[in-house]
Amino acid sequence: MRNRGPRLFALALAVILLSGCRARGPGWAGQVPLAKAEKTEFMMDTVITITAYGPKAAEAVNNAMAEMRRIAALMNADDPKSEVSRINQNAGKRPVRVSEDTFRLLKLAQRYSELSGGAFDVTVRPLVVLWGIGKKDKYVPDAAAIERARALVNWRDLILDEKARTVYLRRPGMGIDLGGAAKGYAADRAREVLLEHGVRSALIDAGGNIWALGRRPDGEPWRIGIRNPRPEHGGELLAVVPSEDLTLVTSGDYERYFIRDGVRYHHIFDPRTGRPARSTISATIIGRNSAEADILSTALFVLGPEQGLALIRKLGNLEAVVVTPEERIVSTSNLEDKLEIVRQEGGTGDKGR
Ligand code: ADP
Ligand code: MG
Numbered sequence: 001m002r003n004r005g006p007r008l009f010a011l012a013l014a015v016i017l018l019s020g021c022r023a024r025g026p027g028w029a030g031q032v033p034l035a036k037a038e039k040t041e042f043m044m045d046t047v048i049t050i051t052a053y054g055p056k057a058a059e060a061v062n063n064a065m066a067e068m069r070r071i072a073a074l075m076n077a078d079d080p081k082s083e084v085s086r087i088n089q090n091a092g093k094r095p096v097r098v099s100e101d102t103f104r105l106l107k108l109a110q111r112y113s114e115l116s117g118g119a120f121d122v123t124v125r126p127l128v129v130l131w132g133i134g135k136k137d138k139y140v141p142d143a144a145a146i147e148r149a150r151a152l153v154n155w156r157d158l159i160l161d162e163k164a165r166t167v168y169l170r171r172p173g174m175g176i177d178l179g180g181a182a183k184g185y186a187a188d189r190a191r192e193v194l195l196e197h198g199v200r201s202a203l204i205d206a207g208g209n210i211w212a213l214g215r216r217p218d219g220e221p222w223r224i225g226i227r228n229p230r231p232e233h234g235g236e237l238l239a240v241v242p243s244e245d246l247t248l249v250t251s252g253d254y255e256r257y258f259i260r261d262g263v264r265y266h267h268i269f270d271p272r273t274g275r276p277a278r279s280t281i282s283a284t285i286i287g288r289n290s291a292e293a294d295i296l297s298t299a300l301f302v303l304g305p306e307q308g309l310a311l312i313r314k315l316g317n318l319e320a321v322v323v324t325p326e327e328r329i330v331s332t333s334n335l336e337d338k339l340e341i342v343r344q345e346g347g348t349g350d351k352g353r
Pocket of ligand 1: 119120121122124128177178179180181183207208250251252255256267268269270271294297298301302
C-alpha cells in the first residue's frame with residue numbers, strides 16, 4: 001500500500017468458497033486416490049461444512065465437527081447454561097472457574113480488546129442484547145438506553161485470574177460476548193483435530209471463517225473466493241485468493257441486519273458510540289490463526305481502513321482487505337500481488353494505483 005497507494009475497487013467483499021479439484025475429480029493426490037469426507041451442520045448461527053481428504057477422513061471430520069460443537073456450547077451466550085452465561089450471571093458477584101478453552105480465548109480477546117483500543121471489546125454483550133439484531137423486529141433503542149448499555153462495556157473490567165483460571169466481570173449488568181471470536185477459535189480447534197488424524201488436505205468453512213488446510217488433493221492451492229456483499233451493485237465474485245495453510249475471516253454488515261428509514265442497522269457495534277459501526281462495510285483478515293483473524297476482522301471493521309490497516313501492519317504477519325462505505329477496497333500491499341481479480345464493476349476498479 002505504501003508505494004503504490006491503496007488498491008481501490010468498486011465492489012465489496014465476502015469470503016466464499018470455490019470448490020476445488022474440478023478437473024481431476026475428487027480425491028486424487030499424485031497416483032494415490034484419497035478418501036473424501038464431508039459434513040455440514042448448523043451451529044453458532046451459521047452453516048458449517050468440513051471437507052477432508054485422507055485415509056481417516058471420515059473419522060477426522062466427525063471428530064472435528066464434535067469439537068466445534070463442544071466449543072460452541074461452552075461459548076453460547078444465549079444458552080443460560082453455557083460457561084459464558086455463568087460468567088455473565090455472576091457479573092459483579094463472584095469469579096467463575098472456566099475451561100481452558102474459554103479462558104484461553106478470553107485472554108486472547110482481552111489482549112486484542114486492548115490492542116485495538118477497545119474497537120473490539122469482548123464485553124460488548126449489553127449492546128448485543130439491547131439491539132437484538134436479528135431477534136427484535138427492526139428495533140432502534142433510544143439514546144438513553146444506548147448510553148446505559150454502552151457504559152457497561154469495558155474490557156478493563158474483565159478480570160482474568162490465570163492461576164485460579166477464573167473470570168470475573170466487575171460490575172453487575174456486564175456481559176461477555178464471544179460472537180466475534182468463537183467461530184474462529186472453533187475452526188482452529190477443528191483444524192487441530194483434523195491434523196491429529198493425519199489429514200493434510202481439508203477445508204473448514206464456518207460462514208465467514210475459512211481454514212484452508214494444506215493444499216487441494218490435486219496438489220494445487222485452495223482457491224478462496226471473495227464475494228460482493230452488495231450483489232445488487234455488481235457481480236457476485238470479485239477476487240480469488242490462492243490459499244495454502246491460511247485462514248480467511250470476513251466481518252460484514254450484510255449477515256445480520258435490518259433497514260429502517262433507509263438506514264442499515266447491523267450486528268457489529270462501535271463500543272465508542274454504542275451503535276452499529278459505520279466506517280466499513282466489509283473487513284477480511286488473512287492469517288494463520290483463525291481466532292485471531294476472527295477477532296481482528298471485527299476490530300478492523302470497527303476501526304475502518306486507516307486506523308484498522310495501521311493496526312494490522314503493526315501486528316505483522318497478516319494481510320487484510322477493507323471495503324469502505326463508498327464500496328472502495330483498500331488492502332495491505334502484499335495482498336495486491338496475491339489477489340486474482342475476476343471482476344471489477346464498470347471499469348471503476350483499481351483507481352488508486
Ligand atoms: P460474524 O458473526 O458475522 O462472523 P463478526 O466476527 O464480526 O461477524 O462478529 C460479530 C459478532 O461479534 C456480533 O454478533 C456480536 O456478537 C459481537 N460483536 C459485535 N460488535 C463487537 C465489538 N465491537 N467487539 C467485539 N465483539 C463484537
Ligand atoms: Mg470476527
